[in-house]
Amino acid sequence: xxxxxxxxxxxxxxxxxxxxxxxxxxxxxxxxxxxxxxxxxxxxxxxxxxxxxxxxxxxxxxxxxxxxxxxxxxxxxxxxxxxxxxxxxxxxxxxxxxxxxxxxxxxxxxxxxxxxxxxxxxxxxxxxxxxxxxxxxxxxxxxxxxxxxxxxxxxxxxxxxxxxxxxxxxxxxxxxxxxxxxxxxxxxxxxxxxxxxxxxxxxxxxxxxxxxxxxxxxxxxxxxxxxxxxxxxxxxxxxxxxxxxxxxxxxxxxxxxxxxx
Amino acid sequence: xxxxxxxxxxxxxxxxxxxxxxxxxxxxxxxxxxxxxxxxxxxxxxxxxxxxxxxxxxxxxxxxxxxxxxxxxxxxxxxxxxxxxxxxxxxxxxxxxxxxxxxxxxxxxxxxxxxxxxxxxxxxxxxxxxxxxxxxxxxxxxxxxxxxxxxxxxxxxxxxxxxxxxxxxxxxxxxxxxxxxxxxxxxxxxxxxxxxxxxxxxxxxxxxxxxxxxxxxxxxxxxxxxxxxxxxxxxxxxxxxxxxxxxxxxxxxxxxxxxxx
Numbered sequence: 001x002x003x004x005x006x007x008x009x010x011x012x013x014x015x016x017x018x019x020x021x022x023x024x025x026x027x028x029x030x031x032x033x034x035x036x037x038x039x040x041x042x043x044x045x046x047x048x049x050x051x052x053x054x055x056x057x058x059x060x061x062x063x064x065x066x067x068x069x070x071x072x073x074x075x076x077x078x079x080x081x082x083x084x085x086x087x088x089x090x091x092x093x094x095x096x097x098x099x100x101x102x103x104x105x106x107x108x109x110x111x112x113x114x115x116x117x118x119x120x121x122x123x124x125x126x127x128x129x130x131x132x133x134x135x136x137x138x139x140x141x142x143x144x145x146x147x148x149x150x151x152x153x154x155x156x157x158x159x160x161x162x163x164x165x166x167x168x169x170x171x172x173x174x175x176x177x178x179x180x181x182x183x184x185x186x187x188x189x190x191x192x193x194x195x196x197x198x199x200x201x202x203x204x205x206x207x208x209x210x211x212x213x214x215x216x217x218x219x220x221x222x223x224x225x226x227x228x229x230x231x232x233x234x235x236x237x238x239x240x241x242x243x244x245x246x247x248x249x250x251x252x253x254x255x256x257x258x259x260x261x
Numbered sequence: 262x263x264x265x266x267x268x269x270x271x272x273x274x275x276x277x278x279x280x281x282x283x284x285x286x287x288x289x290x291x292x293x294x295x296x297x298x299x300x301x302x303x304x305x306x307x308x309x310x311x312x313x314x315x316x317x318x319x320x321x322x323x324x325x326x327x328x329x330x331x332x333x334x335x336x337x338x339x340x341x342x343x344x345x346x347x348x349x350x351x352x353x354x355x356x357x358x359x360x361x362x363x364x365x366x367x368x369x370x371x372x373x374x375x376x377x378x379x380x381x382x383x384x385x386x387x388x389x390x391x392x393x394x395x396x397x398x399x400x401x402x403x404x405x406x407x408x409x410x411x412x413x414x415x416x417x418x419x420x421x422x423x424x425x426x427x428x429x430x431x432x433x434x435x436x437x438x439x440x441x442x443x444x445x446x447x448x449x450x451x452x453x454x455x456x457x458x459x460x461x462x463x464x465x466x467x468x469x470x471x472x473x474x475x476x477x478x479x480x481x482x483x484x485x486x487x488x489x490x491x492x493x494x495x496x497x498x499x500x501x502x503x504x505x506x507x508x509x510x511x512x513x514x515x516x517x518x519x520x521x522x
Contacts, residue, residue: 039308039309040305040306040307040308041303041305042302042303042304042305042306042333042378043303043304043372043373044301044302044303044305044373044375045301045303045373045472046301046472047300047301047472048300050461050463050469050470050471051458051469051470051471051472052463052467052469053468053469053470054467072303072373073472076456076458076472077458077470079456080456080457080458081458081460081470108385108502110504111304111378111381111502111504112304112305112306112333114305117303117372120372124369124453125453126453148522151522152522155517155520155522159516159520161513161516163509165451166506166509180522182521183517183520183521183522184517185510185513185514185517186510187503187505187507187510188503188504188505190426190502190503192385192386192387195337195340195341196341197312197337197338197341197342199342200311202311202313206313206315207314208311208312208313208314209311209312209314209338209342210311210312211306211307211308211312211334211337234522236513236517237505238505238506238509238510238513239504239505239506240504240505240506241369241372241451241504242448242449242451243371243372243449243500243501243502243504244448244449244498244499244500244501245427245499245500245501246448248424248427248499249446249447249448249499252422252446252497252499253446255420255422256416256444256445256446256497259416259420259444260443260444261409261412261413261416261441261444261495
């Protein structure tokens with residue numbers, strides 16, 4: 001199996017090294033990841049600048065490509081240019097894994113996540129993809145996260161749980177749990193967070209704002225990703241990239257059919 | 262009605278001025294938009310930098326706020342800080358309209374779009390939202406687009422077609438049509454495009470890549486946004502922000518219930 005690994009915390013992040021080490025026995029792996037951290041970059045891509053791309057050697061004798069771009073740029077470039085002609089396995093990957101992100105990607109934060117966007121970009125290419133993130137309470141321990149990632153990715157692969165065109169969004173509960181209580185397959189919470197900005201003045205007296213917000217999301221709905229991760233479960237949420245609210249189409253068609261512009 | 266206007270092409274773009282003028286008779290309007298163009302910024306937000314925000318006067322005696330950030334930052338900042346305390350209407354808007362984008366936001370490009378992301382960010386706040394974009398063939402004519410925008414937004418508002426938590430993604434056919442042939446309420450196409458990169462060398466002999474790609478999307482499925490816009494129809498696609506592939510949950514639960522990690 002040929003596995004492409006990427007992330008949004010950048011190619012130097014400990015999470016991507018933990019992931020590469022966790023899956024290196026599963027097949028031939030290549031790493032194509034952003035040169036610098038790209039948290040909250042969502043599905044942005046680079047149109048108006050060139051993408052510099054540098055081959056690098058990563059710990060554990062792994063070949064990597066560092067891209068001066070966004071996570072989705074990395075996957076696009078890997079699929080179109082790097083994997084077919086340069087990376088160790090030559091040809092499109094069988095599986096893309098994005099992570100291990102430092103911080104959960106649950107609830108509406110899924111839409112801000114570069115980690116998840118990289119996996120969705122893979123789905124555009126019909127390649128099965130997994131996004132994997134570690135929820136953080138106080139501690140961050142990528143040895144813990146790597147062991148769990150290895151175990152859950154093996155389970156996913158052995159049971160053919162991935163599908164082309166879809167993403168499995170995996171969230172590991174905080175390290176304070178010595179091991180997840182179990183696995184829950186649950187929907188993304190759609191509950192909004194409470195945003196807040198700090199209002200400050202720069203040295204020239206001009207106002208600026210800085211997003212502060214509550215990073216620890218909570219949800220009252222016990223059947224969603226947020227509650228289950230907070231309760232110590234590893235969650236798997238299948239994601240798609242058709243944003244159409246199909247249930248609203250017929251009502252809107254009914255209105256529009258009687259109108260003209 | 263209090264209307265917040267934003268975009269991803271920046272506060273100086275002709276599309277946002279066409280939009281502001283198109284809807285200024287519908288209620289009290291405020292403009293909060295990025296300082297610079299933010300095409301393909303998707304739902305990225307700014308965590309690690311401050312957001313500078315400057316009050317500006319726009320053509321037509323309209324009050325605007327220029328934000329050094331992404332489209333979704335603009336909406337978040339507008340909802341939390343600017344609308345409640347500073348903008349002409351004081352308080353949360355009744356409707357957010359994002360656009361008019363120079364270029365269609367149809368098919369999988371919906372996921373790259375900052376225009377659509379700004380509207381989705383509004384949906385996070387339970388405010389009804391419309392994203393509006395102009396498909397481009399050869400010509401760009403925002404007088405044409407503004408007239409159509411005025412007409413379709415009136416139709417949407419008069420018929421209560423918006424819902425809190427949802428977005429209406431409106432795409433105007435190219436200016437080569439003197440007026441849209443009609444309106445179609447259709448799903449987003451999920452067909453992938455054909456990406457391609459130009460491979461070049463910088464003055465120091467280092468390789469870089471530049472996304473070229475095919476900007477004119479086509480689709481074989483006549484019942485989607487891509488085909489209908491290309492055929493000269495104005496399209497309305499209702500969007501949601503729950504990415505869960507609900508149809509896959511029970512099968513995955515069946516597998517996971519027999520396994521442990």
